[in-house]
Amino acid sequence: xxxxxxxxxxxxxxxxxxxxxxxxxxxxxxxxxxxxxxxxxxxxxxxxxxxxxxxxxxxxxxxxxxxxxxxxxxxxxxxxxxxxxxxxxxxxxxxxxxxxxxxxxxxxxxxxxxxxxxxxxxxxxxxxxxxxxxxxxxxxxxxxxxxxxxxxxxxxxxxxxxxxxxxxxxxxxxxxxxxxxxxxxxxxxxxxxxxxxxxxxxxxxxxxxxxxxxxxxxxxxxxxxxxxxxxxxxxxxxxxxxxxxxxxxxxxxxxxxxxxxxxxxxxxxxxxxxxxxxxxx
Numbered sequence: 001x002x003x004x005x006x007x008x009x010x011x012x013x014x015x016x017x018x019x020x021x022x023x024x025x026x027x028x029x030x031x032x033x034x035x036x037x038x039x040x041x042x043x044x045x046x047x048x049x050x051x052x053x054x055x056x057x058x059x060x061x062x063x064x065x066x067x068x069x070x071x072x073x074x075x076x077x078x079x080x081x082x083x084x085x086x087x088x089x090x091x092x093x094x095x096x097x098x099x100x101x102x103x104x105x106x107x108x109x110x111x112x113x114x115x116x117x118x119x120x121x122x123x124x125x126x127x128x129x130x131x132x133x134x135x136x137x138x139x140x141x142x143x144x145x146x147x148x149x150x151x152x153x154x155x156x157x158x159x160x161x162x163x164x165x166x167x168x169x170x171x172x173x174x175x176x177x178x179x180x181x182x183x184x185x186x187x188x189x190x191x192x193x194x195x196x197x198x199x200x201x202x203x204x205x206x207x208x209x210x211x212x213x214x215x216x217x218x219x220x221x222x223x224x225x226x227x228x229x230x231x232x233x234x235x236x237x238x239x240x241x242x243x244x245x246x247x248x249x250x251x252x253x254x255x256x257x258x259x260x261x262x263x264x265x266x267x268x269x270x271x272x273x274x275x276x277x278x279x280x281x
Contacts, residue, residue, distance in 0.1 A: 006076040008032040011086030013040035023230040032072040059112025082120045083133045084113035089150040092195030093206035109153035128172040142255035146209025176242045181252025183224045224249035
């Protein structure tokens, strides 16, 4: 993917999505800037009248997704890259979060990307090419108390992506999962939902996560540069064979390495018991 492409990016009003859209436009690509409120992306679109299109898109509303896809095809004739970036994080212990809160988390972070993929795939199949980029999180690999449903939704998105890849790669369509760590964006201000329910027994575990998020600067020194993150994603997307999983930031990379090593160690430790379930030959 060395030539200019048409990108449709969800959640471009702020954060990593806005930076990705900004850098993609700067590099000469055509970009469909989507947000629930188009007023949030009009300023960026106005700076690139020939290559940008502002479109309303709510990932929980299939009608708005279809309209945005149709507008993109009408203006640019194709969608070469779909980026599922829009999302938020639900915080709270498993027992504290209501079923309505959990369903909302999955509706946005899992079913939202599924809706977008299903709306765009027919056009990519017809073209015989395309790239789908699904933004997951390091939370899908390295878990913390206090965000079980965010981790679950992102883990589901990764499993969906990896299985779908086996179906669409023979058709010329690539799938890349992006796993960011913490970045200096307004994610904590706009995209964190803390369950109001509180059970005292979880004060030493899940509630520490709630307190830390109340002051994100106290979370440590793992914050990354969102502009650099955008450039990294654009560089990976331009590869003939993009990575299937792209971790963003050294903080996330270290967490991923630690988590995967521990999983392999546990797998080896319990192998002798695992294989006892085999049928005797």
